[in-house]
Amino acid sequence: MFKRNKNEKFVFNAQTLKYEKAVVSFGSRLLRVLGFVIASLVFSLIISSIAYMFIDSPKERILRSELNGLKQQYNVLDNEVNRLSDVLEGLHYRDNSIYRVIFESEPISNDEWQAGSGGINKYKNLEKYDNSELMIDISKRVDKLKKQMTIQSASYDNITELVKGKEQMLASIPSIQPVSNKDLERIASGFGVRIDPVYKVPKFHAGLDFTAPTGTEIYATGDGVVELVEFNYGGYGNQVIINHGYGYKTRYGHMSRFAVRRGQKIKRGEKVGFVGSTGKSTGPHLHYEVLKDENAINPIYFFYNDLNDAMFAKIIERTKNAGQTLD
Ligand SMILES: [Zn+2]
Known part of the structure; x- marks a missing residue:
């Protein structure tokens, strides 16, 4: 039986007409091995650079x-x-x-x-x-x-x-809200040009409207003297004006009833009257104004005594809307 070693190669010799064991030199064997190593190195380099491009380490x-x-x-x-x-x-x-x-x-x-x-x-x-x-x-x-x-x-x-040394001045300047309004939901409309609720045209609204049920207590917002208690035919209905000195006055309109009389001294937080809907009004509310040297100014900036900064931001947001007033 002819048994062949797997590692041996035979070549046909045309001169001797025999198969002879091929002699593979060490050099060519080395070359072959090296070739294989280099080829696999190049191949793995290509693979890993592709991987490097697409896959994170x-x-x-x-x-x-x-x-x-x-x-x-x-x-x-x-x-x-x-x-x-x-x-x-x-x-x-x-x-x-x-x-x-x-x-x-x-x-x-x-x-x-x-x-x-x-x-x-x-x-x-x-x-x-x-x-x-x-x-x-x-x-x-x-x-x-x-x-x-x-x-x-x-x-x-x-x-x-x-x-x-200005305690008197500080006590006098109107700086609280005129009705109890802890959740700030009562401010219905703000200061500035708003839609008139009766004539439906843009008109300057000189104060703030607080919605509240008829009979809700209204408070003086600073120390002062009651200057006016009257029924106003111009639209304010039953109104009170308090003179706080230092050029400041406050107006409270549309009241159902008064709780003060003319000439009376009043302290901040004392009762002035009760919410109503007298005069030109579309529902029970308080119309509140702050006047400085007889000019109406925006009352919201004066609520510094009972509003923290977050509440102040909220109130500014609420009064920004240019909707209809209650007058
Ligand atoms: Zn109003």
Whole structure:
């Protein structure tokens, strides 16, 4: 039997007419092995570079999820900065248009309030990242907030100084709501041009309307003297006007009944009368005005004694709507 070793190769020799064992040199064997190794190396290189392009390594996956986490974190920060900025704007507005005006101190100029930090570029170290724009933007806004907080806090110190010795003035300025209104649902319409409920045309509404059932108690919003108790034929119906001094007066219209008489001294929070629908009115409500030097001004900015900043923001929102008044 002819048994052949698997590793041996036989070639036909035309001269000897025999099959002879092929002699494979070490060199060509090495070449063959090397060829195989190189081919597989090249092949695996191609495969892994394709894989590299389309499949993340575990390390990349971790980095990518960290990056996503950071981006989300930045978005949260971004919203937080916006919220703080709104709150601060509200405080600033109230300070500038009420406190500083009442105590006759120059309002903070808008230029001063809006100014950035300027000067050297302090955000240079943030410039080299993929998300540089986002990071620089937030950093800038946080810096601006910090600066505005400093300005605001200095302004409050200033106001605190001015308030000293002005207790009488503070007690007199109308600064509470004229009806009990804890949930703020009673303010039906605001100050400004609104639709007249009877003539259905735009008309200037000089006060705030509080809806409340007939007979609801109405309170004086600051210390003063009752200047007028009358039935007004111009539309206010049963009305009371209180003179608070310092140029301030308040008007309470459409009452069902009075609780004061002319010339009477009154303290903030004392009863003036009761809600009704007398005069030009489409339903029981109180029409309330604040007058400074005989000009009607928006009463909402004066509710600083019984409104925190969140409530103040809510009341501004509620009175913004330009719908119909109750007159
Ligand atoms: Zn009204």
